[in-house]
Amino acid sequence: xxxxEHAPPRYILIFVILAVLTAAEVGYxxxxxxxxxxxxxxxxxxxxxxxxxxMYYMHLRYEPARLWILAISPIPLxxxxxxxxxxxx
Amino acid sequence: MSDAxxxxxxxxxxxxxxxYNKKLGMWVFLLSEVMFFTSLIGSxxxxxxxxxxxxxxxxIVLNVPLTAGNTFLLICxxxxxxxxxxxxxxxxxxxxxxxxxxxxxxxxxxxxxxxVEYIALVGEGFVPMLDSYxxxxxxxxxxxxxxxxxLYGATFYAMTGFHGVHVTIGVLCLIYVYVRALQGAxxxxxxxxxxxxxLYWHFVDLVWILLFTIVYLI
Numbered sequence: 001x002x003x004x005e006h007a008p009p010r011y012i013l014i015f016v017i018l019a020v021l022t023a024a025e026v027g028y029x030x031x032x033x034x035x036x037x038x039x040x041x042x043x044x045x046x047x048x049x050x051x052x053x054x055m056y057y058m059h060l061r062y063e064p065a066r067l068w069i070l071a072i073s074p075i076p077l078x079x080x081x082x083x084x085x086x087x088x089x
Numbered sequence: 090m091s092d093a094x095x096x097x098x099x100x101x102x103x104x105x106x107x108x109y110n111k112k113l114g115m116w117v118f119l120l121s122e123v124m125f126f127t128s129l130i131g132s133x134x135x136x137x138x139x140x141x142x143x144x145x146x147x148x149i150v151l152n153v154p155l156t157a158g159n160t161f162l163l164i165c166x167x168x169x170x171x172x173x174x175x176x177x178x179x180x181x182x183x184x185x186x187x188x189x190x191x192x193x194x195x196x197x198x199x200x201x202x203x204x205v206e207y208i209a210l211v212g213e214g215f216v217p218m219l220d221s222y223x224x225x226x227x228x229x230x231x232x233x234x235x236x237x238x239x240l241y242g243a244t245f246y247a248m249t250g251f252h253g254v255h256v257t258i259g260v261l262c263l264i265y266v267y268v269r270a271l272q273g274a275x276x277x278x279x280x281x282x283x284x285x286x287x288l289y290w291h292f293v294d295l296v297w298i299l300l301f302t303i304v305y306l307i
Binding site: 008011012015018019022023025026029030038039042043045046047049050053054057058063064066067070071073074075077078081082085086 | 107108113116117120123124127128131132134135147148153154157160161164165167168170171172175287288291292294295298299301302303306307
């Protein structure tokens with residue numbers, strides 16, 4: 001059940017990681033690198049940050065598996081949506 | 090039906106889902122929001138590939154340092170929100186009120202900075218209209234040829250504007266929760282309202298993390 005006991009996440013540590021990643025992103029964005037390399041690096045950092053927020057601040061890590069399935073269900077739908085529009089273009 | 094009975098019903102897990110109804114409802118709503126923002130981000134990416142002449146490098150037109158600071162603020166507000174939830178889990182009413190107030194103030198500041206950014210950008214000719222678009226780069230208005238085009242402005246204001254509306258709604262909901270917290274409506278055994286608004290607030294933060302990278306840095 002959702003009431004299972006678990007050690008509270010280290011919220012401040014996660015905040016520090018998010019802040020450092022944000023600073024790293026801004027610095028990285030202005031490096032003189034090929035656009036594709038910049039984009040891939042930036043997207044990896046952004047997704048990393050987003051996953052941390054979902055896992056620890058939204059407590060998804062501590063939720064039952066069924067909520068996990070529900071939470072990730074729009075991801076394939078989102079890909080289908082974008083792919084469908086791209087193919088129409 | 091008594092308030093206690095209603096509260097018990099709210100906490101009762103939906104059969105098969107193992108989480109209480111309010112939380113499940115918020116998650117389902119957030120999943121619809123994922124699709125909403127996917128449509129915006131997807132449109133942005135497709136338009137950018139289709140019309141690269143309407144875009145320019147980050148930092149030339151948009152104020153990246155200002156928005157990086159604003160991003161930091163929103164991350165701070167996620168910490169204060171989760172600290173509010175942690176406080177009421179411990180039954181700490183004062184802690185809940187203090188952290189909620191901090192979240193409200195930081196969230197309102199985020200919206201305020203966004204408004205200031207919009208005013209400056211419009212003043213520099215960064216608008217979504219073809220006829221009046223004349224952005225030439227920050228701090229250098231009305232000189233040289235325009236950089237980018239109105240599609241840049243249109244997608245920028247659509248994405249950041251809808252996000253700003255979400256933050257504003259979040260701040261209003263937080264004010265409601267804060268007033269209820271002042272009235273002692275939440276306890277360690279009855280904290281659903283705080284958890285549910287917290288989920289919404291963190292989602293808004295999560296979306297901004299992605300938008301900031303896509304709109305301002307790439």
